[in-house]
Structures are given as structure tokens and as C-alpha cells.
Amino acid sequence: MQHPRQDEELYVNCSCINNGGSSYPGLCRPNCTMLYPFIGLMLVTGFLSTISAMPFIIFIIRAVTDKDKSLAIGVSTFLQTLLGFFPGPIIVGKIVDSTCVLWTSSCSKQGACALHDNDQLRIKISTIIAVAKSLTLILTVLIYWFSRHKTDWSVEVGIGSHKHAETERFLDKETEMKELEQMSRETSLKLKDIEHDELKTFGSHK
Numbered sequence: 001m002q003h004p005r006q007d008e009e010l011y012v013n014c015s016c017i018n019n020g021g022s023s024y025p026g027l028c029r030p031n032c033t034m035l036y037p038f039i040g041l042m043l044v045t046g047f048l049s050t051i052s053a054m055p056f057i058i059f060i061i062r063a064v065t066d067k068d069k070s071l072a073i074g075v076s077t078f079l080q081t082l083l084g085f086f087p088g089p090i091i092v093g094k095i096v097d098s099t100c101v102l103w104t105s106s107c108s109k110q111g112a113c114a115l116h117d118n119d120q121l122r123i124k125i126s127t128i129i130a131v132a133k134s135l136t137l138i139l140t141v142l143i144y145w146f147s148r149h150k151t152d153w154s155v156e157v158g159i160g161s162h163k164h165a166e167t168e169r170f171l172d173k174e175t176e177m178k179e180l181e182q183m184s185r186e187t188s189l190k191l192k193d194i195e196h197d198e199l200k201t202f203g204s205h206k
Helices: 035-051 053-062 065-084 087-098 120-147 154-205
Strands: 100-106 110-116
Touching: 035 053, 035 065, 053 065, 065 087, 087 100, 087 110, 100 120, 110 120
Parallel strands: none
Antiparallel strands: 100 110
């Protein structure tokens, strides 16, 4: 127990303390030596979470065809809202309330929490964050492992469309050449017929 200041009252022989200990009014003064390392760890975690947002969007866009890109982004945003933003505050609120050791009351009804068990609060909050981050990391590794040899549909479809257009142009040219050859043969036959008729006419005049 820390010694109270000279202007603070000191209570001795307290029945709620083992062996009739002593205490003074107010909360215990914090004696945390891991505050700055914790803040640094949270900053690094937040930074890594932020820079991973855009690669996920790019992955979603490249995993589907061109016509499904907007639908994929919409479904992804809907699932993030449904599974993250909606239940998140409720779950965190339940965890915070579970660490309350002193509730206020008003008109015989339970009010807000006046005092939390800080040790339990930090353990539970840090645990749920660590579990969520670990699950996200595991799923990200699995996605990378199973999709590293997959087709980039946005590129493959574009290449396929280009090849299809080139094939159609080649077929059109081939058809046009065949039609020209057919017209040339028909013209040759007509010229031969005309020449034959002229020879017959010339022979009859003789």
C-alpha cells in the first residue's frame, strides 16, 4: 500500500481488509510499467491493419471477372458490416460490463458502472483483440496458400476477349477471301461461256 499524503485521511483497522489493515480514500494509484510498450504495440498493430485494407480490395477485384467486380465489393462490404460493425460494439460492451465491480443505482435501478477491475478489463480486451487478429492472419495465410496458383480473371478474361476478337477478324478475312475466289471462278466461267458463244457465232457466219 502506498502511503497517503499528509492532507489525506487514513483509515485503520478496516474490517473489509484482511487482518484489519489500513487504507485511505480514493482509488489506488496506478503502478504500470508496461504502458509505453503497450501503446507502441497497439500503434504497430493498427498500422499493419490499415495497410492491409487496400491489398484485400485488390485481391477481391482480381479474384472475379470484370462483370462481377462491383458485386464482389458490395458483398464484401455487406459482410464486414454484418459480421463486424454490428456485433462488435455489443460484444465489447458485454466484456466491459463483465469487469465492473461497482454499479451505481438510481431509483432502485442499476445505473452505470462506477468502477472497473482494470486487470480483468485489459486481459479480456487484449485477449479478444489477439484472437481476432490471429484468426485474420490465419485466414489471410490460407487465402494466399490456396490462391497463389489461381487465374487472375481480370487479366485472363481480357486476354481471352482479345484472342476471340482476333479469331473473329481472321475468320472474317478468310470468308471474304473464299467469296472473292468464288466470284473469280464464276467470272472466269462466264467469260469462257461468252467466248465460246462468240466463236460459235463467228463460225456460223462463215
